[in-house]
Amino acid sequence: MESEYILEVNNISMMFNLSTEKVDNLKEYIIKLIKGKLFFHEFYALDNVSFKVKKGEVFGLVGLNGAGKSTLLKIIAGVLKPTKGEVIVRGSMAPLIELGAGFNLQLSARENIFLNGAVLGYSNQFMRERFNDIVDFSELHEFIDVPIKNYSSGMISRLAFSIATLVNPDILIVDEVLSVGDYKFRAKCENRIKELLMNGTTVLLVSHSSQQIEKLCDRVLWLEKGKVKMIGDTKEVLRQYMNLS
Amino acid sequence: MNKYIHNFLKYRFLLRELVVNDIKIKYRRSVLGILWSVLQPLMMMVVLTMVFSSLFKSNIPNFAVYVLTGRIIWDLYSQSTLSAMNSIVGNASLIKKVYVPKYIFPLSKCISVLVNTCFSLIALMVVVFVTGVKLTPVILLLPLPLLYTFLFASGIGLLISAYAVFFRDLQYLYEVLLTAWMYFTPLFYPMDIIPDTILFIFKANPLYHLLNMFRDIIMFGRVPSPEQHVLCLAIGLVSLGIGFLAFYKRQDRFILYI
Secondary structure (H helix, E strand, O other): OOOOEEEEEEEEEEEEEEOOOOOOOHHHHHHHHHHOOOOOEEEEEEEEEEEEEEOOOEEEEEOOOOOOHHHHHHHHHOOOOOOEEEEEEOOOEEEEOOOOOOOOOOOEHHHHHHHHHHHOOOOHHHHHHHHHHHHHHHOOHHHOOOEHHHOOHHHHHHHHHHHHHHOOOOEEEEEOHHHOOOHHHHHHHHHHHHHHHHOOOEEEEEOOOHHHHHHHOOEEEEEEOOEEEEEEEHHHHHHHHHHHO | OHHHHHHHHHOHHHHHHHHHHHHHHHHHOOOOHHHHHHHHHHHHHHHHHHHHHHHOOOOOOOHHHHHHHHHHHHHHHHHHHHHHHOHHHHOHHHHHHOOOOOOHHHHHHHHHHHHHHHHHHHHHHHHHHHOOOOOOHHHHHOHHHHHHHHHHHHHHHHHHHHHHHHOOOHHHHHHHHHHHHHHOOOOOOOHHHOOHHHHHHHHOOHHHHHHHHHHHHHHHOOOOOHHHHHHHHHHHHHHHHHHHHHHHHHHHHHHHOO
16 A cells, blocks of 8 residues: 655654764774773764655755754665664655765766766666756756866756756755755756656755745754754744744 | 665666776776776786796796786785775765665775776786697686686675775775785795695685686696685685675764764
């Protein structure tokens, strides 16, 4: 039976060991071990967070810096494994967490499109079918065979956004990326996200711009110090959030 | 188990892309391109042959092939493990942002080196042909020792890539270990100069057995015995098993250290 929820986050807790000094080599490890100085300080970045997202919904995340938004997104994307709890994802996912993370700077844009597709788990064949659309959307025709180390950061984010949105993922994770690019491309991105929404894509959006959240989101989760402060209708949550901060 | 296989199939394109890109980047900027994979071992062999046949008066018959076979197996092992070791740290930016099965990175490095080794085989064939080694159908067995070596190297590669995340200075230690290991592998000296008292060290060296099988096939046209196959395959599989186990136990903590 198909559940109406495409994403379920159940009782997620994430604990980090904050060591005052990071030990990442053998020499220091042994010295500290002998001196008996290998302390750890526990820190909960997320504490018992649960929520469910319906298919086709735009779900916003707000919270001050350090509230645990990025940690939560990383757990949903499968990058981090939570200390407790579980995440259930029903469908394919394309994270736009930091643009261009899966790129190899030595390679051309053409090669990077296929590489990035493969990083997201798509075949060469699949990417070839979408290749022209991706190039068209990113408007990088003339530069398609240039190694992307010669690209500007704006060009790289255009390429990354085009790839992530044109593979038509079931869930798109967007973290602060809409703030890059010129106003024209930004408008294009917002239109593209609306288009995806019409096709039933679910979007998770993190933004510090409350305007953007208000414009796009159906529901919002407000995180404070790793705990769910409030969850519900966009206007209501935003009103209280803005009052506080 | 099924879940793992399904996951691997989903990301097999990534594995392919990584290997292809590795090879592309390596040769893109060089004039001779892929030819370097053939030329480099050839030139190395010429140097070693000159040094050892004139300076040290080695009495190994067909020293050129002896040295080249040694280098091919040794390079396959050492380059695979060395590049695999840094693959997790080197792909930190990707691992931090997107979920991908992390063993893909060390594995892709080992496969790239294996592909390069196949190019080096052309050099070997040239030398075999020039020095007049008799070619027999046994040569068709050549991929087997390479495959066993690849399995062995992948296992060690997975193991040390997992540890290198937590201990960055492991790299220096491993390089020293590799040098010592190289001298305890009969790459350019004959086995009969080894005194019986330390022979056990060689018997305990997996590369010694792998290299023996490789040379048996190429130099003497001998079909390796079933015992040899069992031993070498076991070396590969045990190493791979240990490597994967160690890797899986630690992979969830990688992200906190890279």
